Amino acid sequence: xxxxxxxxxxxxxxxxxxxxxxxxxxxxxxxxxxxxxxxxxxxxxxxxxxxxxxxxxxxxxxxxxxxxxxxxxxxxxxxxxxxxxxxxxxxxxxxxxxxxxxxxxxxxxxxxxxxxxxxxxxxxxxxxxxxxxxxxxxxxxxxxxxxxxxxxxxxxxxxxxxxxxxxxxxxxxxxxxxxxxxxxxxxxxxxxxxxxxxxxxxxxxxx
Amino acid sequence: xxxxxxxxxxxxxxxxxxxxxxxxxxxxxxxxxxxxxxxxxxxxxxxxxxxxxxxxxxxxxxxxxxxxxxxxxxxxxxxxxxxxxxxxxxxxxxxxxxxxxxxxxxxxxxxxxxxxxxxxxxxxxxxxxxxxxxxxxxxxxxxxxxxxxxxxxxxxxxxxxxxxxxxxxxxxxxxxxxxxxxxxxxxxxxxxxxxx
Numbered sequence: 001x002x003x004x005x006x007x008x009x010x011x012x013x014x015x016x017x018x019x020x021x022x023x024x025x026x027x028x029x030x031x032x033x034x035x036x037x038x039x040x041x042x043x044x045x046x047x048x049x050x051x052x053x054x055x056x057x058x059x060x061x062x063x064x065x066x067x068x069x070x071x072x073x074x075x076x077x078x079x080x081x082x083x084x085x086x087x088x089x090x091x092x093x094x095x096x097x098x099x100x101x102x103x104x105x106x107x108x109x110x111x112x113x114x115x116x117x118x119x120x121x122x123x124x125x126x127x128x129x130x131x132x133x134x135x136x137x138x139x140x141x142x143x144x145x146x147x148x149x150x151x152x153x154x155x156x157x158x159x160x161x162x163x164x165x166x167x168x169x170x171x172x173x174x175x176x177x178x179x180x181x182x183x184x185x186x187x188x189x190x191x192x193x194x195x196x197x198x199x200x201x202x203x204x205x206x207x
Numbered sequence: 208x209x210x211x212x213x214x215x216x217x218x219x220x221x222x223x224x225x226x227x228x229x230x231x232x233x234x235x236x237x238x239x240x241x242x243x244x245x246x247x248x249x250x251x252x253x254x255x256x257x258x259x260x261x262x263x264x265x266x267x268x269x270x271x272x273x274x275x276x277x278x279x280x281x282x283x284x285x286x287x288x289x290x291x292x293x294x295x296x297x298x299x300x301x302x303x304x305x306x307x308x309x310x311x312x313x314x315x316x317x318x319x320x321x322x323x324x325x326x327x328x329x330x331x332x333x334x335x336x337x338x339x340x341x342x343x344x345x346x347x348x349x350x351x352x353x354x355x356x357x358x359x360x361x362x363x364x365x366x367x368x369x370x371x372x373x374x375x376x377x378x379x380x381x382x383x384x385x386x387x388x389x390x391x392x393x394x395x396x397x398x399x400x401x402x403x
Contacts, residue, residue, distance in 0.1 A: 072295045072327065106297075142386070143370035164369075168354045170327070179357075199360035201325055204298060204370035204386075 031140010032148065034196045037156035038064070041135045043098065043128035046115045051126045053096070053150070053157055060092030061151040061160070061187060063180060066141040068099045069117045070108040071203035074144040076169050078121050081145070084165070084180060085125040093149075093184050095125035100136035100144070101206040103129075109206075136205055143202030149183050149193075160187060163198030265336040269328070269350045272359035278321055278349070279363065282379045286313075286401045288320045288394070289375040291351075291363075294338045295326070298388045299372040303342070305391040309398065310346040318398060320346040325371060328352050376401060 042052045067074040085095035103110040118127045130136050149161035161183040166175040183193040290306050292299035310320035326335045360369050364384040374385045378401045
């Protein structure tokens with residue numbers, strides 16, 4: 001009898017799983033690839049204002065960084081994200097930070113907590129919330145921190161680099177390759193980005 | 208890749224739409240399972256490559272990627288379930304009991320679970336080891352400490368973006384990679400694919 005219930009349960013499960021293969025869902029794997037044009041967005045900043053890439057008339061590009069309060073990797077990179085903005089905003093590449101997590105799952109990432117964190121760390125860049133989680137899947141962000149470097153062209157904001165900020169999460173002073181800085185420096189001097197994609201461990205975006 | 212996409216997609220929809228049903232199914236299945244006696248610890252004695260830390264009465268093998276790689280390349284007809292996790296990763300911690308259960312329930316099916324912790328080295332003593340002790344983890348736990356992630360993540364799997372939890376199931380030359388969370392039933396289904 002027990003066996004029968006088990007078998008029926010498994011069969012029911014399998015039927016439901018196969019039934020839903022027909023569905024089309026927005027897939028993270030379908031996110032932007034190098035060379036794609038990134039869509040603009042309008043997301044709420046911690047100061048209450050809505051922010052779009054098109055607001056930045058003089059920008060040459062953007063360091064779009066998916067990050068959050070609660071991921072230890074993201075926290076380890078907070079100072080470095082701040083430094084990136086300080087170094088490159090004036091050169092035309094500001095940091096646009098986006099918090100992609102579902103705040104019902106991670107209350108520590110809600111707007112109030114974002115405000116507190118930004119104030120404590122002295123964020124000099126907009127820290128936006130991806131309310132409704134519509135933006136991160138378009139980018140194909142899977143984790144925090146996850147950087148997408150955009151280059152503004154006549155055709156739109158072209159994705160030039162996807163990945164990590166550098167090659168040593170533990171120790172900023174031991175970094176050998178500053179991936180994001182190298183990519184921006186190349187763009188600023190009219191060259192192609194050499195290393196266009198890197199991988200790093202991060203916290204999965206909470207849905 | 209396509210299969211993986213499809214699978215994730217299925218899960219997303221499935222989870223969203225039929226969560227209740229899934230829970231009911233899980234309850235039925237788990238309540239029917241007979242609890243085996245907790246499995247013996249892994250008999251595989253790996254020798255240390257980097258460091259072995261023994262305090263808190265917990266022995267922790269710590270590897271860099273070169274040292275760790277052998278755990279992904281065993282060809283002994285055993286089905287290995289390699290789960291990348293960390294104590295700070297909530298979805299990882301949530302699914303750990305399923306891996307533990309798999310390890311004990313499928314011991315006689317020649318399945319071994321290896322839990323690869325990506326915890327920060329400075330927290331091995333204060334977080335990871337107390338966690339292993341408190342949860343009485345029976346599966347083999349090892350720590351991977353290698354900062355040059357861009358060099359080793361693609362070696363684990365080309366499609367891994369680097370988020371955890373992530374899991375590899377393999378037997379000899381046949382492997383499948385998952386960048387996702389599991390339920391026990393999902394794990395069972397995937398592992399059983401390797402029995403044929």
